[in-house]
Amino acid sequence: DTGVSQDPRHKITKRGQNVTFRCDPISEHNRLYWYRQTLGQGPEFLTYFQNEAQLEKSRLLSDRFSAERPKGSFSTLEIQRTEQGDSAMYLCASSLPQGTGEQFFGPGTRLTVL
Amino acid sequence: AQSVTQLGSHVSVSEGALVLLRCNYSSSVPPYLFWYVQYPNQGLQLLLKYTTGATLVKGINGFEAEFKKSETSFHLTKPSAHMSDAAEYFCAVSEGSNYQLIWGAGTKLIIKP
Secondary structure, eight states: OOSOEEEOSEEEEOTTOOEEEEEEOOTTOOEEEEEEEOTTSOOEEEEEEETTEEEEEOTTOOTTEEEEOTTSSOEEEEESSOOGGGOEEEEEEEEOSSSSOOOEEOOOEEEEEO | OOEEEEEOSEEEEETTSOEEEEEEEEOSSOOEEEEEEEOTTSOEEEEEEEOSSOSEEEOGGGOEEEEETTTTEEEEEESSOOGGGOEEEEEEEEETTTTEEEEOOOEEEEEEO
């Protein structure tokens, strides 16, 4: 399977704990995006990488959130001191450097903060 | 900033009936437009996209959409609904040099037997 993969698929944690999610994009895609989706809503943009450079961050991304893409391949999204409001589906997508913005999505990581 | 409006959070049709899911966007320049489908507990799958050229675009699973610039719309249709079409459908527009996607709130399609 050469699609976008995310790990873990599900994460349950207690409030105040740190969590880290991983995304492996399609190999030739240099653009990588993180979105957050809550029930009944469309995805909300969090951040965007082109290769290893983080080029844009949403105002939604508080200081507790950090994302990296150290070698321009896989990416990690870390949430520190989780809060119940962080419970959501975290989606990763990748796309080619040229073209029209068509993004390919992974299956998502569902986070539940107790 | 662009916005995307999907009319109807839920649409219910009978199996075999026409499916029409509405999407309007706000943009001062021709956008790139997308429809994605999401099945329960899964990621988003591209149904179809409009970039340039023909305004009627065909996608997977028998879906198609028409870009109407004058109406700033990109409605999704399928002539005959199938039970397997039950899912949530999202309209999105890309903006900016990073092609960030701006999403509608989604429409849940319910198919009645």
